[in-house]
Amino acid sequence: MHAEHFDERAATWDDDPDKVRRAHEVAEAVAAAVPLTGAERMLEYGAGTGLVSQALQDRVGPITLADTSAGMRAVMADKVATGALPSDARVVALDVEMQQVPQERFDLVVGSLVLHHVQQLDAALAALADLLTPGGHLAIADLDQEDGSFHQHDFDGHHGFDRAELAADLEAVGLVDVRVEDCTRIEKDGRGYQVFLATARRPLTG
Template structure:
């Protein structure tokens, strides 16, 4: 999990090599910090972050969204999952350096291919990850299973676009239609689903809107 050059923290379901190569210099792009901060502010405004919340960021990349959330979290239990070994090494280095609180668990997790873990969470979040996920409903079902009742799911991702964001060799989703996405999340069992504007990514002559979908497990 990782990203194209200006894209946000991402999943590496299309192959992790690209993300492995970019992991060490990932945080040098100031636009990634801006995007991460906007996503984190959207999550903090939409979800009650109770003390000692158990949080999973799926496709965490270098953990920028979770790090931006730390001011709103009190003694959280954090799990940062990414299928890129390069990204996981950066995460482990951040834990060792104290940028991420200890203990923060760094996990190799791909919910399209791995069994659903038995761990449970109060908040699961992903940012610019789900358009890489081919088995979208499978991953949504895993999120539902891993959340405790009353827990929240937050997904930040691209609005539907014409395919120009990734180019011709991309085999994931070209963003999401908000109505269809909400229906998919509701089919997975979630309630109180909202989808709102969150951020944007500018690339050359095009700006791509980013939404934040928030849902609750009843």
């Protein structure tokens, strides 16, 4: 992932009402797809400015927000300081492709429009699955497969995903109860791009 690209945009990221709306739609889809008790230890991976966590904060327990961009982490830290995010929320630097995953495990791992930036998809999915407690849920919102027109800056990630292939990839890293459903839509430069929500669960045993 190109952290510098997001560093440059972090301070004004939330000025775009479409980004805020989309984060709320992702959060609503997660809450509808995953049984939440209000006590879940949640990790938002590739959290950006923490918009999805903001929308979910009243429905989960302790939140950890991870991003590779120092600019995005600074915005999230400011939100924690000002009360837009919970005072006990933690902001950390984490790149599951480059770092060993931490020892801590989470009941819910959420990622919104981050997976298409990873280089090594299988390794990233395995790392995210490893971060789950037994019985914990992974929820990933991302783009359906597209023709490469979505990204205008220098981009070397994935041009969206085939839903069936991603479901198979999630099962291949040991997750079960895989579902992929419509989530929201992005309108950009006169074109529409469908976003799905993929959810899966780590088995209680095995």
